[in-house]
Amino acid sequence: MQQMHQLPIFILLITLLSFSSTFAEEPASADLPYFDWKVEDFTIKQPLGGLSGNAKRGEAIAGNQSRGNCLACHLLPIPEEPFFGNLGPPLTGIGSRQPIAMLRLHVVDQARFNPETVMPGYYRRPEQLNRVALSLKGKTWLNAQEIEDVVAYLASLK
């Protein structure tokens, strides 16, 4: 009987920590077209679509479960977010370790660095993705503006 009383608490706890909502929320706004990109020496030199990023918005995207969700795998200096994963390396101070053009490629397509990476490709060419949910077909996970915002945020982590 005791067990039964504990049940709702467990359910609450587990739901809070739940993975199920992690990736499967609202897609990023998709009014922006897809801009192609070019890799040179492990960097993407040109900002996607020539857009400029905003670090503040980038932080919100990186910390948000249903958007970048970088925290699922990386430690970031966002104190309000207590739960992070350790699949990826901590990103604190990453802006002083790598040039912005390289950070851009990490976020766009980490598989260029490590073909076996577990890190999602946030802006891979849509036709290279396999069996995307019908409702998301032809779309990248983040749009070009969101990528540039996240890149600006990473570059600001000194």
Next chain:
Amino acid sequence: MKKLIITHCFTSALLLLLTSAYAQTPKSGYDYLLPEMKEMQDDDFGNPGMMAVDAGEIQFSTTGKNGRSCASCHGDGASKLDTKHIARYPVYSTELKKPVTLRGQILICQNERIGGTPMKYASQEALQLEAFVRRLALGETIDVDVSGDMSPYYDAGKKLFRTRWGQVDIACHQCHVYHAGRTFRGQILTQGQSNGFPGYRYTAGKVVGTHERITGCLNNLRAEPYPIGSDEYINFEVNMNARGNGLKIDTPGIRY
């Protein structure tokens, strides 16, 4: 800049080497549970998955229009079912010329042999019957034979497990082989074994089978799932159950 690139190539090569050399000893999802959750799973009254098992037991002795129930052939309380054989599913059917899962076999009995109310693969009733039958084999060692006719299906399932899916563009084995035991947003990644299914999934608040659980991960990867009972999921199941050969059946597990 050059140095950076070289370090990158080096770490990538190292990672690749480490990960491809990775051999995994099967470990049940149960072993990753919090102690309180283990206790709950082990307690028949506290385990919410037992409701499906109980519902399945009622189905088992329900007579169909051929005047027979599952119990007519397999004994009251399924006393005549061989629990070691239950632990071998999926098995190859020479008649269907493809592997049959435990739920698939149950559906053949229900729909053709006893003439019961027709059940779909994805139905609650079929899931409950599967939960009841697999529970009979609690603690039995999983022992799927993937030689001979089964081997192409095993290989196809392995390929699926190693395919990148959806917008997230990650493959199953990347999380469940390379990163088992590490934390993904406050949650520990397990090996993604199937030995606890049908089981109670907390995050969904209901009992799910292996196919429904795969759909859960495909949805999370923003991929289009396959239909429950499809050939793709059957191949997945052949591979996943065989990957867990040596584990004990744990139905109904309590899982995330």
